[in-house]
Amino acid sequence: MEKLEKLISWVDDIKEKNKSSASSLYILKDNQVILEHYNGHHSNSNDGTPITSSSQYNVASARKSYLGLAIAFALYERKIKSLDDNAGDYFEEIDKQLLGKTTIRHLVTHSHGLHKKEDGTIFREFEPGRGWAYRGINVLMMTRLVNRLFNKSFPEFLVERVFLPMGLKETAWQTKENEALVKEIINPDGEGTYKLGRFNDGTESNLHTTAREFAQWGSLHLNKGVMNGKQIVPKEVIEMATQIQSPIYKDNKLPLNGLFWYVQGTPAVHSEIGERVPVGSYQILGITGPTLLVIPEYNVVVAKMYNKRYNYGGDNYLYYLREFSNLVADTFRK
Template sequence: MVDTYQKLISYVDDIKERNNSSASSLVIIKDGSIVLEHYSGFHSNSNAIPISEASQFNVASARKSYLGLAIAYALYEGKIKSLDDFALDYFDSFDKELLAGTTLRHLVTHSHGLNERKDGIIFREFAPGEGWAYRGINILMMTELINKLYGKSFPELLEERVFLPLGFKETAWHSRPNEKLVQVIDNPNDIATYKLGSSNDGFDSNLHTSAREFALWGNFHLNNGVVNGKQVVPKEVIQLTTRVQNPTYKDKDLPQNGLFWYVKDKPSLRSEIGERVPKGSYQILGVTGPTLLVIPKYNLVVSKMYNKRYNYGGNNYLHYLREFSNLVADTFKE
């Protein structure tokens, strides 16, 4: 069985070495069953704790997929009326002129055009819906909104409604180190460090999960919220997160997004998903190297992990992401 996936294993391990990551993991779920688990390396470039199924990686921006589910809940339950509501209706402390014309749809699909300088000054890069740019301000805004709407943090909301029913015990926002957490390498010449937050309220990039639970998170979406025959989350909530939600762009090469997930619709040059991956697939990724790819057409989920910041280096990251997803598609093509 492993021979079937050897190209994928070799690719993941090769990237680990080329990018000076000390750790890598690969988990594949096909037709609801885990068909491959591959663990390689160590928790840090300075200690000898080997990577295992219990190792928990910092997933960096991949945490947006978890926030996206909370936003979908708010839409489903009417706490947010529509993605086309103006952001000013929810963020009254913002400069009205700066936020004018910006909708929640823009905020959840990276088409809002806002950016923030190091001194905290918020400015506009482009008109709402007229472009695409990955920035952090919209993540903070939507985190603040969901926490306000529910009177609790979105991690608490997910713990109650998703993680506990699914039996997740290796997915959490950490503020203290422990031996199961994989440290992150910023510079190969420096000792890796824990990436922890000051709290577990969802604002910090301190979400950790195992490669297995990351894959199960994807499988949970693939199955439209059904686990062991039980509808844990309404199907409509899942579908809100994983179907195309962005406005129609004039530039057809811009990425397509659901609620923060990257969605494969029509092939586009700036998509993180390769051109040979079937339409309807979706993916989430983080700067420390995690990638979760879901291909509904093949009833397939692939989770891979690293612990190196800017794992693919500069402008090459699109090439490597697309190359890997194409390799996955080629391996499982029916």
């Protein structure tokens, strides 16, 4: 219990330093809830709605793990034949010469080398497979592709095939304000605002969920698609999403990815997973502070939530992300 208290203290300390109005920490060990911690309010007003187990945070870029599962389904059902298929076979609207040797694998592991200017012009930063860069263009490309392949939005697909069988009721792409939603803090001196989208088709950063259901999402992956004794998602789908799918890099400092998840292989300096986290662990995170960490070796799932943009501050961003996962690993190391 003392080690868990250290995790709580760390999370709350970062909340204060970063001037987030809210934090939550939810931990599953051996498929049992061992910690729930809620702190703060839905916005930066002390008379605002208190954070509870029902508070739904915008998970920002952590939504990519949901897209990743839909992509894994598309591979499993042969709607995408292979990760090594040429991207030009799927994206006729993008110049084939620009895409070059870009594959689906490159797009889902941030090794594609494509970027977009403010005017929408797509250009190439580096040759596919020769580097790693976090950009938004590949996420939008894969979202539109999966939506087209399933003839419905991937959120609709997930609701039917995954969320309903799991019993998830607090996870959705939100387009309207409601009291359960935690506001996003951009300026600590100003009132928080709802981070909503115009659409719920997965093309925008408007996925909200509770710490509880975020952890259950991690648990689905930890348990290879089994929930409540039922195989909800094929084991092979989960494995595709959470195993290392990155090309072999010459630079061993670069992060490794599954289908958008960060996956621990040989610890890498530029990875957002700390060096003390066991091999085979995987993590997803977002700019507003959500982190979902799964450590299969310890049978642990940790969901951490904040609601402040640019957590941890500037150059310290990577250090604190790595440090949190290291502290979790230290807590559960046998």
